[in-house]
Amino acid sequence: MTAFTINGKPVDVSADPDTPLLWVIREHLKMTGTKFGCGIAQCGACTVHIDGQPARSCSTQLQSVAGKRITTIEGLANGNGLHALQTAWIAEQVPQCGYCQSGQLMTAAALLAKNPKPSRADIVAAMDGNICRCGTYSHIIKAVQRASRSMEKQASTPNKRAEAAPATTTR
DSSP, X not given: OEEEEETTEEEEEOSOTTSBHHHIIIIISOOOSSOOSOXXXXXXXXXXXXXXXXXXXXXXXXXXXXXXXXXXGGGTSBTTBOOXXXXXXXXXXXXXXXXXXXXXXXXXXXXXXXXXXXXXXXXXXXXXXXXXXXOOHHHXXXXXXXXXXXXXXXXXXXXXXXXXXXXXXXX
């Protein structure tokens, strides 16, 4: 058994310790938002947060997450509604086929948790390696910028501060 926390809930998983985390999430825990894209950690579709850091779950072995906090796309939104990134994704009409979106969102969320006011260059650098086969990169950049502004605005409103924090495992 391997014990860890996923989206705030403790779990014990009985699987081979070498099993990729992606398959544990999808097959054992039945959370299908995290996608299989390439299987070699090159496309970013399988990105999750491990202790607040983006990680490619297709190449992360189950044994390496024992005792850690995992956040998947299902855990990105807080209890009060969508994460600012999810709202911005909709407003900027980012998804086309949608396949890469969970990985894109998780990578962007990690960026904003680390750097709440990223420059365009910061966004491009952070998102590098997350492949969008539909080519919506300009929309992704705009959505991250929009989310950053929204989160800054929420943080500056006294009664909204608690809601403005990104729903990542770094808190």
